[in-house]
Amino acid sequence: VRRATVGALLGLCIGAPAAGQSLSTVGKIVPEADVRFTAIAPNGGQIAGVCRDRKLRLWALPAKRLVQTIDLGDMRVTSLAYSRNGARLAASGFDGAVRVFDTARGVLASELPVAPRRVDFVALSPDGGRLAIAPADLPVQLWDVAQRTQIAELPTHFAGATGLAFSPDGLLLATINSDTTVHVYDAASGRPRAAFDELDLEPLALDFAPDSKTLVVGGADKVLVALDPQTGSVRHRLARQPDPIGGLAILGDGKTVVATCFNADDMNQSRALLTWNMATGAVTTLATGKSFNGGGVAAGRLLLTSAGDGVLELWEVR
């Protein structure tokens, strides 16, 4: 719910072009019904949108052509996540169920009745074989999708997760948590691998670098921290920003982090969309009043935004 709130886009106000990265529009999609949740496949081949008419719509890229419309019935979706190749799309619901769709055929591939309450976040491993889910205020669960069996439960000190991500190589699962911790697990077994507990407030966003060797987290502390996911040690740290970090993604170069900030007094209000070069420490503001959503960056450079006017817009970070 929180990610949906901070992920909402309020107006488009592109800032002046700055040295380093800039943001340029690639195209727009105007869905038949207002979109509530979106996701972009990490390979850049597809966009998914859950619309207010309770239909899941899939658009092929780069054509931006509607290819599937799936009736969700009474499912109230809370989050969406693609597998790395875009072949599977997981949707979590208020009722605790998680559905996995075959995106090529537009059909339900698997349904897991996993949690006794609302599921806030879901993540699919790169090959779609593992599923991580975060029920509200409960431990994260790791599932084998094909076997429909739970592999592990990943408890924290209290409450639940505020985000989940599998590493691109499929070996690690990272969770960020309401108890302010970051944990990294073996994605096959759920065994703990590393932890980071230096944040005072909750982390709200995370992403792995394409080589799986860096994990970046950010959140209410207003800082970005790049970690070694094998040890939990800090590699780089971006000094405190004026606003909390609501979303982040690492570009294909493995060095540039794109992060969205929001107004702590009104979480619906987006603030700066910035880039941080982890190698040089340089920070560039790409835009203000804008945040991306849809599960991060696709094809190493594409960001998806949705606006109050119902338009989905695709951007390239250059």
Added chain:
Amino acid sequence: MTLTRRDLLEKCVALGGVSVLSAVSPSLLLEAWAEQERAGRQPTPANEIGPFYKRRAPGSTMLRSEGDPGLPLSVTGQVWSARGQGLPEAVVEVWQADHLGRYDIDGYRYRARLPVDGTAKYTVETVMPGHYPGRVCQHIHYLVTAPGHRPLITQLYFATDPVFEGDPDRNLARDPLVQSRELVRPVVLSGDPKSIRAQVQFELVLEAL
């Protein structure tokens, strides 16, 4: 010889310590009494943690400063086990928005790790939290921990919240996050028009691990 609770109650009846004025047999009434005592207390309903929990909050019970705007509010209560025993080793953490609905995420205003006394009582002196965008009701967040017990994450709401229009029973659903009427507590106002203050009692019951 150790007497059971049932034995003790029967002895009270025999010695006149308890009078039974009912058509139901004294034996059945005594059994029901003992059963009620065994049942203990119902755990406080959990409510989601929400945003902006912050570690390392100070241990003060006085959260408002001299001259702080907003309605002064005292919240008191005790921390219990579900068996009805006080838990003096409990730790009560609270955090809330100020009277305008703003959380302090840079510092620790309106955040505390409250000491619990030898009888498991806690007190916090604060202000009535304000409303903020995206959230319907005024509320105070709680995280309560005690050895041997499941951490309790919950929120305290106020029957005087304008959202309820004076009738929390009817209007509870206006905030979809308020899922238990039990968390909406009555507010007692005292003082005079120049120095009005509010008091709320909020008992906390933890489940054993």
